Amino acid sequence: MNMEHPSTRNILSRSSDTGFIRRLALTVVSIFVLLMAVIGIAWFVMHPHDPSFAVTSLSVSNFTVSDSQITSMYEVRLTVTNPNKKIQLILDDFNVVILYSEVVLSMAEVQQPLLLVKMSNKSVNVELVMKNSVKLVQENLVKEWNKGVVNFDVKMVVRVRFEAGIWPSKEKILCVYCEDLDVEFYSPKNTGKLLGIVKNCHIVDAKP
Structure with a gap:
């Protein structure tokens, strides 16, 4: 029988949570950067002129x-x-x-x-x-x-x-x-x- 020590399970759980948070943060940052790039390109194409x-x-x-x-x-x-x-x-x-x-x-x-x-x-x-x-x-x-x-x-x-x-x-x-x-x-x-x-x-x- 393979008995996993409780502390090992906790470490694996924390590691999994940390990995998820990192992936989520990376996804949010990537979406934000992409959105800013799209907005920047849109304004560049529209080329607004000063009054x-x-x-x-x-x-x-x-x-x-x-x-x-x-x-x-x-x-x-x-x-x-x-x-x-x-x-x-x-x-x-x-x-x-x-x-x-x-x-x-x-x-x-x-x-x-x-x-x-x-x-x-x-x-x-x-x-x-x-x-x-x-x-x-x-x-x-x-x-x-x-x-x-x-x-x-x-x-x-x-x-x-x-x-x-x-x-x-x-x-x-x-x-x-x-x-x-x-x-x-x-x-x-x-x-x-x-x-x-x-x-x-x-x-x-x-x-x-």
């Missing part, structure tokens, strides 16, 4: 100069375009900054997420208020203002979510720059509007 941005209007109102400060209000009108044929975009955490000589004058956030279906565009209005400014910026800005034209820049930082059917969404943070926005001021010089045609913006940084 494009343009400033269609920039107006300044209530521009007031005193000995100690400058106050003004800005309204920026943007057009955002989704160039993708198979992917819709959702833009949120949408922050807009207006600058003069690389110095921030004012900033604001677009409150509502922006949904862009395939091959579409939408307009966004952003209002900003400026109160006070550093002395050097104030002096240079007033000089340009007295000549009738002031050059501004607009910068945006926005989170973009790419969505395509059943596939998991993909996100990216974009830094967008709109340069050389000449605003002409009219008599009595407290209001101004963008000169020329629509100004296209360019993406200077993109982070996944």
